[in-house]
Amino acid sequence: MGTKGKVIKCKAAVLWKPGTPMQMEEIEVAPPKATEVRVKIVAAGICGTDIGSLDNKELAQYCPIIMGHEGTGIVESVGEGVNTVKTGDKVIILGMPQCGKCNTCLNPKNNICEEIRLSPTHLVSEGNNRITCKGKMVCQYIARGTLSEYMVIKEISVAKVDEGVPLEKACIISCGFATGFGAAINSAKVTPGSSCAVFGLGGVGLSVIIGCKAAGAARIIAVDVNKDKFKKAKELGATECINPLDYSKPIQDVLFDMMNGGVDFCFEVTGLPETVATALASCHRDHGVCVIVGAIASWVQLNISSELFFSGRTLKSSVLGGWKTKDDIPKLVSDYMAKKFNLDPLITHTLTLDKVNEAVQLMKTGQCIRCVLLP
Structure with a gap:
């Protein structure tokens, strides 16, 4: 591309201080080092996790920072030792890395690569960023920072996709769609003919609905206080929609009565800690499974009555849909191309x-x- 080995000047959305708008700035993106890839971003999605972090005062220690972690693009150049992608390849940015070597990656039951636990959450590889702006080092959100024209990322966090993929569509598979769809398919293991309730109808919640439908659920109940989202939920597979504000009693009691003992599978996708107990209480008391999908702040304590566990209910979490990203996300992109979901x-x-x-x-x-x- 004529830029290999050179510093690239381009535009990016930079957050200088939490709680303030992002600013379009000119940045300098250095060439990739060993095991790294420099990508020209073609499309980037905005995830709820990004939005929740914009006002987080703890992010101040990493500012200036480029936000965003969903994206697709074209490989501009690669560092020494990179062998899974090459210059010119269409790629998808992975919501989490997959090194393929740690105990987690080698265990078929796990998907949270140790790489994401060993390094500071908001810094790029080796804690040594490749990006500067106005003479200052710029961090990349969750070691990604897709709200930019170019980025540098570790090879283990990027994967090649089919040449014909529309990158402006596939970018949301990076995190949001994969998280919701996988929560139903992998984490809950929704069964044919079952009943499901999805709390929260943002992009991830609607992706859960797509997953429940693909798994063959017979009833999919969409729950949200914003009725404007109901039409979209039904379009994607919800069989009915309910607004908790329309009832005089707790929504868990409504669902418990509706389903004669509770729902088979419940998904908490709002990120609100109080909704976890509600979703769990909505599960069938003998065999219900509740999956926490929404991003809840790490310092928050959940308040759940022990009475809910004097039953056969199961409460579990799902991180990025349980997918082993480098192996599975490109397959999801191929499934989209094969029209297995929309x-x-x-x-x-x-x-x-x-x-x-x-x-x-x-x-x-x-x-x-x-x-x-x-x-």
């Missing part, structure tokens, strides 16, 4: 990167399911 209804807005703050507001106000940003 992503298009999830993408309600497409804007240019310089409209990033507008995109954030659209999602915060519930006017947008998923917004894709194009450089």
Whole structure:
């Protein structure tokens, strides 16, 4: 591409201080070092995790920082030792790495690579960023930072996809879609003919619905306080939609009565700690499975009555849908190309990167399911 081995100057959305709008800035992106890949971003998605972090004061220690962790692009150059992708390949940025060597990666039951636990969450490989802005080192959110025209990422966090893939669609498979769809397929293991309840109808919650439908669930109950989302939920497979504000009694009691003892599978996708107990209580008392999908702050303590566990209920979590990312995410992209599921209804807005703050507001106000940003 003529830029190999050179510093690339380009634009990125930089957060200088939590609680303030991101600023479009010119940045310098250094060439990749060993085991790293430099990617020209073609499309980036905004995830609820990004939005939740924008106002997090703890992020201040990593500012300036480039946000975003969903994306697709084209490999511009690779560092020494990279052998799974090459210059010119279409790639998807993985929501989590898969090194293929640690105990987690070698265990078929696990998917949270030790690489993500050994390094600071917001720093790129080796804690030595390849990006600067106005003379300052710039961090990359969750070692990614896709809200940029170029980025540098470890090879273990990027995967090649089919040449014909529409990158502006597939970018949301990076995290949001994979997380929701996998929560139903892998984590809950939804069974044919079963009943499901999904709490929270953002992009991830709607992806859970797609997964429940693909698994053959007979009843899929969508739960949200925003009725404007019900039409989309039904379009994607929900059989009925309910708003907790329409009832005088707790929604868990409503679902318990509706399903004669509770729902087979419940999914908490709001990220609100109090909803976990509600979702668990909505599960069938003898065999119900409740999966925590929403990102709940690590310092939050869950308040769940022990009475709920004097039963056959199961409470579990799901991280990025249980997928081994480097192995499985490209397969999900291929399944999308084979029309095994439809992503298009999830993408309600497409804007240019310089409209990033507008995109954030659209999602915060519930006017947008998923917004894709194009450089």
